Amino acid sequence: MQIEGLDEKLLPRHVGIIMDGNGRWARKQGKKRVLGHQEGSRVLKKIVKSVFSLKIPFLSLYVFSVDNWKREMEETSFLMKLIGKFYQEEFSDFKKHGIRVIHSGIYDNLPKKVIQILKNIEEETVHNTAGTLNLCLNYGGRLEIVEGIKKLFQDIKTGKVKEEEIDSKFFSNYLFHPEVPDVDLMIRTSGELRLSDFLLWKNAYSEFWFTDTLWPDFNEEELFKALKDYQNRQRRFGDAK
Numbered sequence: 001m002q003i004e005g006l007d008e009k010l011l012p013r014h015v016g017i018i019m020d021g022n023g024r025w026a027r028k029q030g031k032k033r034v035l036g037h038q039e040g041s042r043v044l045k046k047i048v049k050s051v052f053s054l055k056i057p058f059l060s061l062y063v064f065s066v067d068n069w070k071r072e073m074e075e076t077s078f079l080m081k082l083i084g085k086f087y088q089e090e091f092s093d094f095k096k097h098g099i100r101v102i103h104s105g106i107y108d109n110l111p112k113k114v115i116q117i118l119k120n121i122e123e124e125t126v127h128n129t130a131g132t133l134n135l136c137l138n139y140g141g142r143l144e145i146v147e148g149i150k151k152l153f154q155d156i157k158t159g160k161v162k163e164e165e166i167d168s169k170f171f172s173n174y175l176f177h178p179e180v181p182d183v184d185l186m187i188r189t190s191g192e193l194r195l196s197d198f199l200l201w202k203n204a205y206s207e208f209w210f211t212d213t214l215w216p217d218f219n220e221e222e223l224f225k226a227l228k229d230y231q232n233r234q235r236r237f238g239d240a241k
């Protein structure tokens with residue numbers, strides 16, 4: 001796909017999205033919060049397709065955080081059902097377009113059916129190479145780091161790893177899906193200017209792009225705007241040039 005003003009050679013390798021504002025969108029329409037998520041899911045399907053048709057190799061979506069369990073049961077169980085539905089509806093499309101789907105997060109508290117769907121879609125798409133969709137579900141950035149430390153601790157205890165070997169590159173292999181590179185561009189909708197425990201490690205040098213648009217109103221036009229803006233950023237990674 002060719003977009004005016006967008007340089008295909010300067011696209012980010014990894015885009016992350018915090019899809020915020022579903023609840024406020026619903027309230028503005030005089031609807032229940034869950035209907036905001038339903039609309040958000042519709043938008044998500046379109047954006048996933050746009051990102052991969054641009055040949056951006058990695059897309060991470062913040063679908064549900066470990067802290068989202070604080071919400072009303074009606075909302076959390078609706079979201080779980082919606083996630084299951086999303087996988088079932090999009091599964092054949094992912095297979096057709098060679099998209100690999102992976103899950104970052106933990107299984108604790110997730111309904112059995114959702115765990116089954118997650119495992120199934122990961123297995124069925126494991127050899128796909130056209131793009132990777134990283135669904136961060138029951139995810140927490142601090143949790144990911146703590147889980148990594150626990151795994152590393154085991155390897156130190158059994159003598160598999162020596163202290164001298166450990167640096168940030170080495171440690172990143174203990175995080176969820178080490179094959180997913182650092183985030184280049186992080187998008188957050190709804191006017192909130194925070195990271196909310198999303199991909200803390202992989203966001204170390206990412207470029208941020210914020211919009212006041214609520215997630216259910218987000219569209220391709222805005223995605224392209226974010227990508228064009230990203231192409232004008234000067235990334236230095238700590239260097240002075």
Ligand code: FPP
Nearest residue numbers: 019020021022023024040041063082083086
């Ligand atoms: C944040 O909006 C959004 C979420 C916590 C859930 C995101 C989920 C979707 C976009 C759809 C479901 C996902 C899939 C994979 C089908 P909010 O509820 O915090 O909005 P608010 O800040 O306006 O209350």
